[in-house]
Amino acid sequence: xxxxxxxxxxxxxxxxxxxxxxxxxxxxxxxxxxxxxxxxxxxxxxxxxxxxxxxxxxxxxxxxxxxxxxxxxxxxxxxxxxxxxxxxxxxxxxxxxxxxxxxxxxxxxxxxxxxxxxxxxxxxxxxxxxxxxxxxxxxxxxxxxxxxxxxxxxxxxxxxxxxxxxxxxxxxxxxxxxxxxxxxxxxxxxxxxxxxxxxxxxxxxxxxxxxxxxxxxxxxx
Amino acid sequence: xxxxxxxxxxxxxxxxxxxxxxxxxxxxxxxxxxxxxxxxxxxxxxxxxxxxxxxxxxxxxxxxxxxxxxxxxxxxxxxxxxxxxxxxxxxxxxxxxxxxxxxxxxxxxxxxxxxxxxxxxxxxxxxxxxxxxxxxxxxxxxxxxxxxxxxxxxxxxxxxxxxxxxxxxxxxxxxxxxxxxxxxxxxxxxxxxxxxxxxxxxxxxxxxxxxxxxxxxxxxxxxxxxxxxxxxxxxxxxxxxxxxxxxxxxxxxxxxxxxxxxxxxxxxxxxxxxxxxxxxxxxxxxxxxxxxxxxxxxxxxxxxxxxxxxxxxxxxxxxxxxxxxxxxxxxxxxxxxxxxxxxxxxxxxxxxxxxxxxxxxxxxxxxxxxxxxxxxxxxxxxxxxxxxxxxxxxxxxxxxxxxxxxxxxxxxxxxxxxxxxxxxxxxxxxxxxxxxxxxxxxxxxxxxxxxxxxxxxxx
Numbered sequence: 118x119x120x121x122x123x124x125x126x127x128x129x130x131x132x133x134x135x136x137x138x139x140x141x142x143x144x145x146x147x148x149x150x151x152x153x154x155x156x157x158x159x160x161x162x163x164x165x166x167x168x169x170x171x172x173x174x175x176x177x178x179x180x181x182x183x184x185x186x187x188x189x190x191x192x193x194x195x196x197x198x199x200x201x202x203x204x205x206x207x208x209x210x211x212x213x214x215x216x217x218x219x220x221x222x223x224x225x226x227x228x229x230x231x232x233x234x235x236x237x238x239x240x241x242x243x244x245x246x247x248x249x250x251x252x253x254x255x256x257x258x259x260x261x262x263x264x265x266x267x268x269x270x271x272x273x274x275x276x277x278x279x280x281x282x283x284x285x286x287x288x289x290x291x292x293x294x295x296x297x298x299x300x301x302x303x304x305x306x307x308x309x310x311x312x313x314x315x316x317x318x319x320x321x322x323x324x325x326x327x328x329x330x331x332x333x334x335x336x337x338x
Numbered sequence: 339x340x341x342x343x344x345x346x347x348x349x350x351x352x353x354x355x356x357x358x359x360x361x362x363x364x365x366x367x368x369x370x371x372x373x374x375x376x377x378x379x380x381x382x383x384x385x386x387x388x389x390x391x392x393x394x395x396x397x398x399x400x401x402x403x404x405x406x407x408x409x410x411x412x413x414x415x416x417x418x419x420x421x422x423x424x425x426x427x428x429x430x431x432x433x434x435x436x437x438x439x440x441x442x443x444x445x446x447x448x449x450x451x452x453x454x455x456x457x458x459x460x461x462x463x464x465x466x467x468x469x470x471x472x473x474x475x476x477x478x479x480x481x482x483x484x485x486x487x488x489x490x491x492x493x494x495x496x497x498x499x500x501x502x503x504x505x506x507x508x509x510x511x512x513x514x515x516x517x518x519x520x521x522x523x524x525x526x527x528x529x530x531x532x533x534x535x536x537x538x539x540x541x542x543x544x545x546x547x548x549x550x551x552x553x554x555x556x557x558x559x560x561x562x563x564x565x566x567x568x569x570x571x572x573x574x575x576x577x578x579x580x581x582x583x584x585x586x587x588x589x590x591x592x593x594x595x596x597x598x599x600x601x602x603x604x605x606x607x608x609x610x611x612x613x614x615x616x617x618x619x620x621x622x623x624x625x626x627x628x629x630x631x632x633x634x635x636x637x638x639x640x641x642x643x644x645x646x647x648x649x650x651x652x653x654x655x656x657x658x659x660x661x662x663x664x665x666x667x668x669x670x671x672x673x674x675x676x677x678x679x680x681x682x683x684x685x686x687x688x689x690x691x692x693x694x695x696x697x698x699x700x701x702x703x704x705x706x707x708x709x710x711x712x713x714x715x716x717x718x719x720x721x722x723x724x725x726x727x728x729x730x731x732x733x734x735x736x737x738x739x740x741x742x743x744x745x746x747x748x749x750x751x752x753x754x755x756x757x758x759x760x761x762x763x764x765x766x767x768x769x770x771x772x773x774x775x776x777x778x779x780x781x782x783x784x785x786x787x788x789x790x791x792x793x794x795x796x797x
Contacts, residue, residue, distance in 0.1 A: 126591050132598035139605050170587055197590035214663070219594035219627050222601060227666035269669045270710070289613060293604050297670070298620040299706070299758040 118163040122146040123153045125171050141280045149173040165192045177210045184211040191232045247322040247337040260321040271314045278335040287332040348524050355520030363513040370505035382494050387453035389415050390468040390487045399475040404430045422490045429484040444469040463490050530554045546572040597623045625758050632760040653684040660697045668705050678717040684725045685797045688774045696770035699763040700790045704731040730789040741780035
């Protein structure tokens with residue numbers, strides 16, 4: 118996905134950009150509303166991640182102007198406020214969703230996906246590998262013309278694997294990305310999801326290999 | 339005593355008015371009595387005087403002395419008043435010639451040409467005596483004849499007593515009317531004050547406008563002071579709000595950076611020890627930010643419960659919004675969120691922010707404590723004139739803890755040590771339910787998991 122990140126804090130902006138890039142997203146990061154306007158005029162984005170308190174203005178004013186101009190790029194507000202009244206007010210000003218800092222990137226991604234799905238996502242996101250095609254937005258994988266639905270963790274696991282076919286992912290790394298840090302799970306918990314995903318891929322040339330003692334990788338037979 | 343008065347202007351005002359009314363009533367009573375006494379005495383005296391004169395008029399000089407023919411009319415005149423006893427005495431030249439010789443003489447030096455009246459004790463009874471002197475010619479010499487008529491005073495006393503009763507009744511009546519009037523006066527005098535207090539008291543939590551409208555001149559300094567205070571409060575509140583917002587921003591932004599950096603570091607290392615440390619770091623960040631949010635929420639709930647903005651709200655709409663908003667959170671744990679809503683709107687009267695906070699906490703809890711692949715069912719129903727929202731999960735249940743225990747502040751279940759939480763979520767839920775005249779219950783499902791239920795009165 119292509120993000121426009123509007124965040125004035127340098128450390129946070131950098132880390133969010135880097136963290137999203139690790140998941141394979143393209144992120145343009147700007148530090149003010151004027152730069153954001155310039156970028157929006159020059160390129161098209163799937164999503165805008167917007168901070169509220171910015172040096173050259175209030176993010177909510179930007180949001181209102183964005184809606185008035187009838188631009189349909191969805192906006193997720195990253196707010197440092199957590200008061201109930203602020204949450205409600207944000208959605209009233211036209212944000213598609215909001216996320217409270219500090220945020221869980223898995224949740225941010227889930228919210229982005231939900232927002233894009235609500236908007237009626239584009240076919241651009243279709244990923245092809247071997248004989249299957251994968252649509253992360255609708256969480257489906259199509260094997261030989263048969264559409265199979267993936268549950269969220271299966272979807273994220275497949276997303277990770279398909280982003281770097283042939284690469285070995287350790288159980289620990291996969292666990293970090295599949296489970297929230299608030300849950301305590303053992304690395305073996307990943308086996309359940311690998312097993313489920315394998316069932317969804319039955320009949321396809323794509324296969325998940327177990328590399329004993331190391332982890333898993335996606336290959337083609 | 340001063341404390342008692344200082345407590346209420348109304349009480350003080352009423353008390354003062356009542357004291358004045360009581361004094362006036364007593365004064366009224368005594369003046370009526372005195373006028374009545376005078377009137378009764380004067381009329382009794384004039385009859386007594388007339389009777390005395392009637393006897394005196396019958397005095398005639400005779401050959402051997404003075405002849406008196408006591409007319410019957412003189413006594414019948416007196417008898418007409420009451421059953422009082424009558425005494426008389428006629429003294430000629432210092433000798434009592436008829437009547438009671440021990441009837442006391444009139445005071446010395448009084449002119450006795452017209453009747454002289456005096457009260458005295460005679461044979462242990464109070465009597466009123468009229469005395470008049472006539473000169474009668476006896477053998478060409480003028481002989482002074484003193485005629486005295488006395489009458490006991492029971493009749494007069496009875497009349498005076500009746501009058502006194504009337505006066506007392508009048509006084510009491512006056513006092514009663516004055517008391518009612520003083521109550522009315524006190525409340526009418528204090529009405530502008532009450533109106534002002536009501537107008538300020540009814541205001542919503544956000545309403546910090548200056549007080550306007552007509553107030554009596556005496557209250558103007560107070561209203562001026564109040565408006566000054568309101569504007570200072572507004573300033574202080576907006577500064578505090580700005581401060582909290584900025585403080586939250588300044589704390590949460592670096593926390594977000596720490597979290598993002600920790601996640602990046604996790605991606606780049608396979609060292610088990612470093613990973614464990616990073617995990618702990620992320621959990622700590624999550625813990626502190628969640629606690630901060632919950633504390634802020636709880637403070638908001640407490641503040642708004644005191645002075646909430648009640649409005650009609652559609653619980654169905656609100657429940658749907660919350661479910662939709664929390665769906666991605668449930669989704670990343672492979673939880674299915676089921677939502678059952680009635681087809682018609684379910685209107686309740688309440689503070690939307692408080693209700694939102696309570697529902698969010700319930701659903702959030704269900705998500706947190708559910709096992710992966712579980713189900714959470716949110717249902718809104720109308721039961722016996724009450725709106726009932728149930729949030730049922732297939733999670734770990736309560737392990738025997740009761741709703742009462744879990745709604746205590748900072749109290750958490752015994753089986754949740756591995757999940758980040760603040761111990762305030764259910765406290766918020768219970769407080770919001772109570773503030774809306776609702777009930778909150780938490781039960782264990784038969785098939786495992788917990789079921790939380792809020793019921794709120796319909797509008």
